[in-house]
Amino acid sequence: MTNTRLIISSVIFLAVLLFGLVGRWVYPIDPISRVGGRLQPPSRQFPLGTDVQGRDVLAQLIHGTGTSLAIGVTAAGIAITIAVLIGVISGYRGGLIDELLMASANIVLTFPAILLLLAVSVFVPVRSPMVVAILIGFTSWPGPARAIRSQIMSLKEREFVFLSRMAGWSDTRIALVDLLPNMMAYVFTSSVVVMSAAMLAEAGLTMIGVGVTKGTSLGVMLFWAQMSDAVRRGLYWLFIPPGGVLTIACASLLLLATALDQFFNPRLRER
Amino acid sequence: MNISSLLAAEDVKAYYASSKGFIRAVDGISLEIDHGDVLGVAGESGCGKSTLGNVLMMNVRPPLRLLGGKVILEGKQDLATMDREEVKARVWGRVIALVPQSALNALVPTRKVGHFIKDVVRYHLGFSTRETMALAKKRFQDLELPVETLTKYPHQLSGGMRQRVVIAVATLLNPKLLIVDEPTTALDVSTQKQVLKLLSHLRTEHIVRAIVFITHDIAILRQIATRIVIMYAGKVVETGPMELILQEPAHPYARGLIHSVLTPEPMVRQRGLLHIVGEPPNLLQPPPGCRFHPRCPHSIPICSQEEPPLIGLGRDHLVACHLTSHSRCWK
Amino acid sequence: MHNFLRYFIRRVAFALVALLFFVLIIFALPRFIPGNPVGVLVSKLALQGQTDPERIQAVYRQFMEEFGIGLPLWDQFAKFIVQLLRGDLGTSISMYPRKVSEILALFLPWTVALLLPAILVSWVLGNYLGALLAWRRGSVFDRLTTPILLTLSRIPFYWFAMLMLFAFAVHLRFFPVGGTYSWGLTPGLNWDFVLDYLRHYALPFLTWVVICLGGWAVGMRSTMIYELGSDYILFADTLGLPQRKLLRYAFRSACLPQVTELGLNFGFMLGGSLLLELVFNYRGMGSITFQALSTLDYPLIQGIFIVLAAAVILANLVVDFVYGLIDPRVRTGYLRR
Numbered sequence: 001m002t003n004t005r006l007i008i009s010s011v012i013f014l015a016v017l018l019f020g021l022v023g024r025w026v027y028p029i030d031p032i033s034r035v036g037g038r039l040q041p042p043s044r045q046f047p048l049g050t051d052v053q054g055r056d057v058l059a060q061l062i063h064g065t066g067t068s069l070a071i072g073v074t075a076a077g078i079a080i081t082i083a084v085l086i087g088v089i090s091g092y093r094g095g096l097i098d099e100l101l102m103a104s105a106n107i108v109l110t111f112p113a114i115l116l117l118l119a120v121s122v123f124v125p126v127r128s129p130m131v132v133a134i135l136i137g138f139t140s141w142p143g144p145a146r147a148i149r150s151q152i153m154s155l156k157e158r159e160f161v162f163l164s165r166m167a168g169w170s171d172t173r174i175a176l177v178d179l180l181p182n183m184m185a186y187v188f189t190s191s192v193v194v195m196s197a198a199m200l201a202e203a204g205l206t207m208i209g210v211g212v213t214k215g216t217s218l219g220v221m222l223f224w225a226q227m228s229d230a231v232r233r234g235l236y237w238l239f240i241p242p243g244g245v246l247t248i249a250c251a252s253l254l255l256l257a258t259a260l261d262q263f264f265n266p267r268l269r270e271r
Numbered sequence: 272m273n274i275s276s277l278l279a280a281e282d283v284k285a286y287y288a289s290s291k292g293f294i295r296a297v298d299g300i301s302l303e304i305d306h307g308d309v310l311g312v313a314g315e316s317g318c319g320k321s322t323l324g325n326v327l328m329m330n331v332r333p334p335l336r337l338l339g340g341k342v343i344l345e346g347k348q349d350l351a352t353m354d355r356e357e358v359k360a361r362v363w364g365r366v367i368a369l370v371p372q373s374a375l376n377a378l379v380p381t382r383k384v385g386h387f388i389k390d391v392v393r394y395h396l397g398f399s400t401r402e403t404m405a406l407a408k409k410r411f412q413d414l415e416l417p418v419e420t421l422t423k424y425p426h427q428l429s430g431g432m433r434q435r436v437v438i439a440v441a442t443l444l445n446p447k448l449l450i451v452d453e454p455t456t457a458l459d460v461s462t463q464k465q466v467l468k469l470l471s472h473l474r475t476e477h478i479v480r481a482i483v484f485i486t487h488d489i490a491i492l493r494q495i496a497t498r499i500v501i502m503y504a505g506k507v508v509e510t511g512p513m514e515l516i517l518q519e520p521a522h523p524y525a526r527g528l529i530h531s532v533l534t535p536e537p538m539v540r541q542r543g544l545l546h547i548v549g550e551p552p553n554l555l556q557p558p559p560g561c562r563f564h565p566r567c568p569h570s571i572p573i574c575s576q577e578e579p580p581l582i583g584l585g586r587d588h589l590v591a592c593h594l595t596s597h598s599r600c601w602k
Numbered sequence: 603m604h605n606f607l608r609y610f611i612r613r614v615a616f617a618l619v620a621l622l623f624f625v626l627i628i629f630a631l632p633r634f635i636p637g638n639p640v641g642v643l644v645s646k647l648a649l650q651g652q653t654d655p656e657r658i659q660a661v662y663r664q665f666m667e668e669f670g671i672g673l674p675l676w677d678q679f680a681k682f683i684v685q686l687l688r689g690d691l692g693t694s695i696s697m698y699p700r701k702v703s704e705i706l707a708l709f710l711p712w713t714v715a716l717l718l719p720a721i722l723v724s725w726v727l728g729n730y731l732g733a734l735l736a737w738r739r740g741s742v743f744d745r746l747t748t749p750i751l752l753t754l755s756r757i758p759f760y761w762f763a764m765l766m767l768f769a770f771a772v773h774l775r776f777f778p779v780g781g782t783y784s785w786g787l788t789p790g791l792n793w794d795f796v797l798d799y800l801r802h803y804a805l806p807f808l809t810w811v812v813i814c815l816g817g818w819a820v821g822m823r824s825t826m827i828y829e830l831g832s833d834y835i836l837f838a839d840t841l842g843l844p845q846r847k848l849l850r851y852a853f854r855s856a857c858l859p860q861v862t863e864l865g866l867n868f869g870f871m872l873g874g875s876l877l878l879e880l881v882f883n884y885r886g887m888g889s890i891t892f893q894a895l896s897t898l899d900y901p902l903i904q905g906i907f908i909v910l911a912a913a914v915i916l917a918n919l920v921v922d923f924v925y926g927l928i929d930p931r932v933r934t935g936y937l938r939r
Contacts, residue, residue, distance in 0.1 A: 107620055110866060110918060111911070112873040115624070118891075118907050119631050122900045200758050207760055208877050208888070209895035222760070226880060231767045232779050239768075243761030251756040330840055364842035377837035381854045381930060391841050424930045441841065 006263060009255035016249045020065030031059035031216055039228065042237050049237040051221075052228040060216050061241050067217040068199050068246065071133040075198035078137025080144060080191045084183075087148025088175055092156055102149070105142035113139040113201060117210035127213045132205070136198050144190045151186060155179055185264035189257050196253040203246055218242045276303040276346065277448055277481050278327060278367070283340030283351075285326045288333070294554045296322040298505035299340070301581075304448065304481050309474065311496035311513065312485045313528070315551050319505040320485045321372060324450045327483065328367040329358045345447075364395060368446040368479075372453045374437040378425035385421035388440055395444055407443070413476065414439055414469055431462030435469050442478055449473065450483040455491050467495050490532045493517060498587075501525045504552050504562040507581060511588035521590040524563045561593065569594055605935035606926050613922040617915050624911040628904055629682050633675070640665045661698055668692055668901075691905035696897035702905035705890065710909065712782060713886035717875045720807055721864075724814035729860055731815065732822025733853050739827060748823065751816035759813045759874055763881045766809045777805040780883035806882040810875070821863065825856040858929050865921035869914045 029035060034054040035046075042049045048057035090101040113136055124131065155161065156179070164174050199218075205211035206219030207226055221242040225231075230238040283300050286293040296319035304310050312320045322335065329350045331337050342350040344366065350358055363369075371377060379387050385407060392403045404421070411418050420428060420436055428436065434454060442449055451470065455463040473479045484496060492499055492513065500510040501522065509522040520526045527547035549566035552558055558565050564574035571593065579591045640662065668685075670678040685692070691702035735744050754762075771779040783789070783799045829835065829852040838848055879888030887906065894902040926932045 107623065110869050110914060111624075112869040112914075114873040114876070115907060115911060118895075118903060118910075119628055121895055122898050122903055123631065125898060203758060204760055204874070204877050208880060209892050225764075231764050231881070232772060232883075234768075234772055236768065239761070239764050243758060243764065247757050247761065250758070251753075254756060328840070359839075359842050362842075363840055369840045371833065371837055371840065373833050374837070376833040379834045379838065379851045379855075381851070383930075387838075390847060391838075391843065394843055394847070424934060426931060427934055437837070441837075 005255060006259035009252045009259055012248065012252035013256060016065065016245065016252065017069065019062065019245070020067075020069050023062035024059075024066070027058060027062060029056045029059040031055060031063045039235060039238075041235075048241055049235075051224055051238060057221075057237055057241065060221055061218075061245060064216045064218045064221050064242060065245055065249070067129050067212075067215060068202060068219070069249070071129050071136070071202050071212075071217060072195040072199040074130065074133035075137040075140060075202075076191045076195035078134060079140035079194050079198070080187060082138070082141040083144035083148055083190070084180075084187060086141065087145040088152055088179065090145070091149035091152030092171065092175060092179070094153075098149075102146070105145055108139060109142040111139075114205060114208070114210060117205055121210050125213065127211065129202075129212050129215050129217055132202055132212050133198070136201050136205075140194055140198060140201075144194060147190065148183065148186070151183055152179060155182055185260070189260045189264065192253050192257040192260065196250040196257075199246065200250055203242075218246045276305050277308075277344075278304045279341075279343045279346070280327060281341040281343070283323075283326055283342060284338040285322060285331060285335055285340075286338055287322075287335050289555075292555050295319075295505045295557060296335075296554060297326055298557075300502075300505075300507055301340075302500055302507065302510065304483060306480045307474070307497070308481045309470075309495050309497045310481070310483045311492035311499045312483060312502060313489050313492060313499060314487065314502035315528075316487055317551055317554070318502045319554070320487075320502050321452050323502070324369060324452050324483065324485050327448075327450060328363060328369055329353065329355070330363075330369065331355070364391065364441075364446065365444045366446050367448045367450065368441040368444075370438055370441050370449070370451045370454060372456075374434050374454065375430055375457070376425075377437045378433065378440075380425055383422055383424055384428075384436060384440075388421070388443065391440065392443060410443060411439060414472060416469075431458055431465060434458065434462070434466055438466070438469055438473070442473055445478055447480045448483065449479040449481075450485070452485045453487070454484070455486065455488065463491065467491070471495060489517075489529055501528065504557050505554055506562060507589075507591065508563065509588075509590045509592075510581075511584075515585075515588055521584055521588070521595055522563075522592050523567045523569055523594075561591075603933075606933050608935070609926050609932050610923060613919060613926075617919045621912060621915050624915075625683070625686065625908065628907050629679060632669075632900065633678070640669055640671055661695070664693065664699075665695075665901075686908070691908065692901035694899055694902045696894070696899040696902065702901050705902065706887075706905055706909055709885065709887050709890045712884065713875060713879065713888070716803065716806060716810070716879070716884065716886060717872065720810040720875075721814065721868075721871060724811040725818055725860070725864060727811070728815040728818025729822045729857065732819040733826050733849065733856070735819065735823045736826030736830060736852075737849055739823075748820065751820050754812070754816045755820070760877050760881060762813060763806075763809050763878050766805065766812075767882060770805060778802050780881075782883075782885045802884070806878060806884055809882075810878060813874075814871070818860065818863075822856060822860055825859055826852055829856045858925070861921060861925045861928065865918045865925075868917040868921070872910060872914060872917075 032055060035056050036050045036054050038050060038052055038054045040046060040050040040054075046056055046058065048061060051057055051060065086101050086105070090098045116139055117132075117135055120135070121127075161174060161178050164178050169177075202211055202217060203219035203222055206213075206217060207222045209223070211219050211223075222239060225235070225239040225242070228235065228238060230236070279302075281301050283297055284295075285297040286295050288294075298319075300323060302310070312323060314320050325331065325335070326337065327342060329337075329342060332355075337351060340351060344350055344362070350362065353361075378384060382390075385404065388407045389400060389403050392398050392406065393400075398406065407421055408418050411421065414435075416432075416435055416439055420432060425433060438449075438451065438454065449470075454466050454470070458466065470482060470484070474482060482495075484492065486492065496513045498511065499513050499516040501508050501516070501520075501524065503524050509516065509520060509525045516525065517529055520529050524547065531547065547566060552562055552565070558575070560576045561567070561570070561574045561579050564570040567574065573593050577593070579593045579595075581589045581591045582595060584590050584595060666672070670681045673681070689703055691706070694700050694702050694705055697705060731747075735748060738744050767780065771777045778784070778801055781802055783795065783802055787795055787798055789795060789799075830848070832852075832855075835848050835852060838851060875886075876888035876891055878884075879886045880892055883889070887909075890902070891906050893899075894906060
């Protein structure tokens with residue numbers, strides 16, 4: 001059961017990945033220049049029609065998927081790095097540092113990224129995908145940080161850590177050699193989950209206007225769909241493809257995470 | 272079968288169904304509990320004694336299955352033939368009560384103790400709130416428990432207090448038989464004494480007629496048990512009056528168990544400590560013949576071939592060991 | 603009571619600190635970019651088409667006054683706080699000379715009217731559904747419903763909203779296609795208006811409930827299953843108490859973490875509701891936020907920021923209050939949250 005889930009989710013996600021990264025060579029139309037009439041429904045020439053500015057929707061979808069994936073990876077990378085740092089320090093040291101770090105985590109946790117982006121929006125009106133990715137990363141660390149912290153708190157009571165301490169190892173060495181390798185599985189699974197959340201967040205934030213304002217992403221496509229009143233006007237090719245790809249990408253990532261979790265769990269109990 | 276027995280189990284078999292096969296936790300156990308008994312059920316962890324406790328009151332739920340045997344209540348009713356709902360409504364709480372392991376978490380955390388008691392009494396007896404509280408207060412006073420605990424939440428009580436309160440609640444309806452599972456584990460010595468005092472009080476005041484005391488701590492049984500049953504790997508290996516078993520255990524396993532605990536008995540001090548080697552067996556595929564034979568220092572060939580039956584050694588003293596039917600040369 | 607007060611006062615203190623923190627952020631941001639912040643902002647006004655130089659000068663002076671540029675930083679902050687306490691959120695640039703608080707007052711009630719009932723209904727229904735699924739765990743009902751709920755939760759809520767609008771309003775025409783109420787009607791407590799509003803309200807409300815319900819249900823189900831295996835349930839069972847009583851005990855214990863979750867998720871739900879309003883063209887905070895962003899109207903954005911932050915903090919405080927009432931450990935002083 002585990003293995004089938006792992007395989008299916010990996011295959012699906014790989015397909016999305018290929019679509020986003022390699023698709024542009026298979027379908028080399030430029031996503032940002034005008035290639036046809038506005039708001040054309042799908043046809044032989046334009047498999048997914050054109051948008052409000054006459055741009056090819058399929059080309060946008062390909063590039064947009066690539067960008068969204070890149071945003072996901074970047075945001076996850078940042079978030080997990082911060083989460084590991086804070087989680088390990090907080091869990092291992094305990095005491096006042098722990099309380100302070102966790103209090104700040106709570107504040108960041110209850111506040112949606114939207115607020116931060118809202119505040120920044122006027123002064124950084126032109127936001128590239130990377131900028132948004134960084135901001136999302138900086139607001140996504142509390143969840144994983146908390147979980148990592150509790151894992152560290154239980155790991156540090158284990159015998160092999162005690163032995164290392166007796167042997168006079170420095171805290172940093174214990175953290176790197178004893179604690180981290182035992183957490184790798186969890187960190188990896190966590191990254192997958194955060195990546196999915198980041199991609200979803202980017203799309204939502206961009207749709208409302210606080211997210212990406214430069215370049216194409218799945219969120220940008222949805223934004224323009226909303227601006228062109230696509231739903232009400234029945235222009236399905238503008239909103240169904242980006243939402244669909246986003247759903248497939250995120251769902252497969254989450255499925256992958258649960259499969260990985262099951263796969264790794266027996267191993268976590270060993271040294 | 273003794274007509275005056277309160278509860279009699281005949282060849283009861285209860286297994287856990289697992290993906291790897293049946294875990295034979297209770298494998299053909301017969302015993303009798305008479306009025307006035309405090310039956311100590313002793314054995315290592317995993318020998319099936321907790322399962323036995325549940326089976327005696329027919330608390331059998333998947334993956335546990337009853338595969339055979341009878342459990343006869345007061346010589347009249349075979350509980351094994353009743354369906355679970357019936358047993359639950361008619362027997363549990365009123366005739367037989369069970370205090371499970373980890374009684375420390377047995378009280379509903381979102382209810383004050385008094386409120387929980389109200390639920391139990393109201394359901395079984397239909398008393399009003401006032402009557403229930405009067406009953407609870409009187410019972411707590413009789414058992415020397417502070418009446419204020421009734422107005423407290425479980426987390427406000429200490430571990431020992433919780434254990435005693437749980438026992439008090441379990442016996443509110445005056446069940447004839449009380450089964451307690453490891454009531455003194457995880458408690459310090461003085462609290463243990465309080466719990467034992469409570470249990471013996473319950474018996475002397477005739478609130479309950481008999482107690483089944485399940486534990487892995489043989490030493491405790493000295494203080495309260497009247498009869499002892501020693502279990503090993505799902506089977507009874509020895510049973511008899513408490514002093515007899517503790518002073519002259521016949522079964523090699525029983526001897527190892529009892530003599531591994533320091534007691535002030537002069538005979539034990541002379542003999543020194545015995546040590547049982549090895550691990551308890553896998554209940555999925557227990558060893559053939561006598562289940563203890565791989566660890567027994569006195570085993571003879573027949574031990575690995577045939578299961579020893581429970582044979583009477585003397586007055587009320589039964590042992591399941593091939594060596595008893597031969598000479599006693601191992602003494 | 604005394605324990606509860608101690609607990610609650612701590613939560614209020616924490617809330618005030620959080621609020622101060624956010625006010626500080628929004629205060630500091632424009633003042634730490636290089637150059638004159640007001641100049642930057644007013645130049646945006648020029649971009650919006652305001653070309654009359656006299657007008658721009660007047661606006662410029664007014665904003666300089668409001669922002670307190672030229673005063674030392676501490677005085678600026680004090681002025682800012684005083685203005686906030688008076689309920690003055692500044693003047694809008696894009697809709698000059700209207701005050702931000704006036705503008706927001708037009709949109710906020712509609713958001714509250716949609717969001718609060720949706721949250722409450724989905725939470726209550728979701729928890730009951732979750733408890734039902736836990737009780738009937740493994741049954742056909744459970745094996746069908748739980749996977750469906752899980753799948754539903756994987757769909758991005760904004761896309762789901764678009765699909766709902768597309769399916770039920772555009773194609774099936776069960777509901778009007780977006781908007782808060784029909785053109786030409788003015789809000790009032792008359793029957794005509796209320797009915798019309800409800801027709802427009804129905805689809806966004808239902809969509810929101812469907813989106814959130816699954817999450818609560820699945821979470822409650824897990825918690826209930828865990829609680830139903832607890833020692834106290836087993837003990838109560840052996841005392842002969844009936845199944846419905848056991849379920850009640852487990853439910854009460856399981857509700858506690860669900861209340862905490864409500865507080866934790868509120869921020870996310872608030873942000874989400876803004877987006878949802880946009881999709882349904884429901885004229886609440888969502889649409890004014892979108893508008894403020896597209897016109898780069900800083901005072902308006904600042905006002906929205908403060909209102910949203912305050913809303914999240916307030917909601918968390920209310921949740922903390924309710925939690926303090928229902929968790930016996932708080933009332934007896936045994937919990938350090």
